[in-house]
Structure formats: C-alpha cells, structure tokens
Amino acid sequence: QKEVEQNSGPLSVPEGAIASLNCTYSDRGSQSFFWYRQYSGKSPELIMFIYSNGDKEDGRFTAQLNKASQYVSLLIRDSQPSDSATYLCAVRSGGTYKYIFGTGTRLKVLA
Amino acid sequence: GAVVSQHPSRVICKSGTSVKIECRSLDFQATTMFWYRQFPKQSLMLMATSNEGSKATYEQGVEKDKFLINHASLTLSTLTVTSAHPEDSSFYICSAPKGSGGGNTEAFFGQGTRLTVV
Numbered sequence: 001q002k003e004v005e006q007n008s009g010p011l012s013v014p015e016g017a018i019a020s021l022n023c024t025y026s027d028r029g030s031q032s033f034f035w036y037r038q039y040s041g042k043s044p045e046l047i048m049f050i051y052s053n054g055d056k057e058d059g060r061f062t063a064q065l066n067k068a069s070q071y072v073s074l075l076i077r078d079s080q081p082s083d084s085a086t087y088l089c090a091v092r093s094g095g096t097y098k099y100i101f102g103t104g105t106r107l108k109v110l111a
Numbered sequence: 112g113a114v115v116s117q118h119p120s121r122v123i124c125k126s127g128t129s130v131k132i133e134c135r136s137l138d139f140q141a142t143t144m145f146w147y148r149q150f151p152k153q154s155l156m157l158m159a160t161s162n163e164g165s166k167a168t169y170e171q172g173v174e175k176d177k178f179l180i181n182h183a184s185l186t187l188s189t190l191t192v193t194s195a196h197p198e199d200s201s202f203y204i205c206s207a208p209k210g211s212g213g214g215n216t217e218a219f220f221g222q223g224t225r226l227t228v229v
Contacts, residue, residue, distance in 0.1 A: 034217075034218075041202075041225070042222075042223065043117075043204050043220045043221060043222050043223040044155070044204075044220050045220070046217060046218075046219075049217060088154065088155070090218075092218075097143050097145070097160075097208040097218070098145070098157065098160070099145070099157075099206070099218055100157075101147075101154045101155045101156075102154060103153065103154040104154055
C-alpha cells in the first residue's frame with residue numbers, strides 16, 4: 001500500500017512566524033512531490049513542486065526534499081492569516097500520472 | 112497555469128436519480144484525467160483514471176457500474192453517479208495532468224462539484 005502521511009493538525013502559528021509542514025511517503029519509487037493548498041469547500045491549488053533533493057524556494061514558500069529519509073516539507077515564512085488552509089502533500093511515482101495524496105495538515109495563522 | 116473547468120459546482124439530487132459531472136481541459140489536451148472524491152475533513156481519494164478512447168481504470172472498492180466514466184474527447188471527461196444515494200454525497204474533483212509524464216508533469220484541478228443526495 002503506497003502511503004503519504006501527514007499530521008492532520010491543526011497547526012497554529014502566530015502571524016509573521018514560520019509554519020513548518022511535514023510529509024512522509026512510503027514508495028521509494030516516487031519521483032515528484034507536490035504541495036497543494038485547499039481552502040474549505042474549494043479545490044486544491046498547487047503551491048510548489050520539487051523533484052530533486054534539497055531546498056526549492058518560491059517567494060515565502062520553501063519546499064525541502066530528502067529522498068533517503070522519504071521526507072518532504074513545506075516552510076511558509078512570514079505566515080499570514082490568509083495562509084490558513086489545509087495543505088496537502090502529493091506524491092507521484094515515476095512513469096505514471098497518478099498522484100497519491102496525504103490527508104492534509106490544517107494550518108491556522110493567528111492574527 | 113493550465114485551466115481545468117468542472118461543471119456543475121453544486122448539485123442537489125433526489126435519491127435514486129443520476130447526476131452527470133463534466134470535466135474539461137480548456138487550454139490543453141488531456142489523454143488522461145482523474146476523478147477524486149473527498150469526504151469532509153478527509154483527503155482526496157482517487158476513484159478512477161479516465162482514459163481517452165478506452166475504458167476507465169477504477170480503484171479498488173469503487174463500483175464501475177455506479178460511477179460511469181466517459182472520456183469521449185481529448186478535452187472532456189464525464190462522471191455519472193447512477194442511482195445516487197445519500198452516502199454518495201461528497202465533493203467530487205477532477206484533475207488533468209499537463210506534461211509528458213516526466214518530471215515536469217503537473218496536475219491541474221477542476222473547481223470541484225459538491226453533490227448532495229437527499
């Protein structure tokens with residue numbers, strides 16, 4: 001069973017702080033990793049994707065990938081109340097279009 | 112990013128009736144589309160893979176006779192929930208990957224359809 005694990009939260013951080021969201025996956029053949037943000041009642045929207053070990057930065061967001069540990073994380077700097085949402089980690093195995101989603105972590109940024 | 116349009120966004124139907132949901136890729140062709148279902152406070156669960164010009168592939172536990180999928184063109188997939196029951200009430204989301212299947216492939220999601228069966 002290929003799994004993607006996330007802590008469901010809620011993770012509460014004060015406005016302006018760094019929010020750290022974590023995700024582990026079981027399939028060592030996974031090659032692409034995605035972070036989606038989902039507001040209540042809405043569809044997921046892509047924040048970032050990462051393929052290579054290390055860090056990838058995009059604005060206030062940094063994705064970190066460690067394939068040896070089967071671990072991917074998302075850091076949100078200068079968190080804003082508008083960042084409050086559920087963050088879904090998704091993993092795609094090489095050669096397929098299938099995405100396996102984690103259960104999501106609910107983030108609350110407190111004003 | 113690419114645009115995937117899903118319609119309708121909300122539908123209420125009576126128990127025993129059928130409901131059709133459409134998913135269109137507006138600015139790219141998608142030979143493959145995915146249908147997900149999401150219950151409250153749960154993650155997206157893949158129901159089936161829709162393949163243009165061939166039969167859909169269903170995930171374990173998903174009834175293919177109840178959830179009919181038709182991928183008639185490179186830009187349109189439809190999901191029909193037949194003989195709907197209250198337990199089918201959920202948020203249904205389609206997605207379409209854009210890319211060659213390699214590392215640069217991303218999935219774009221439709222807006223989702225909130226189905227309520229009464």
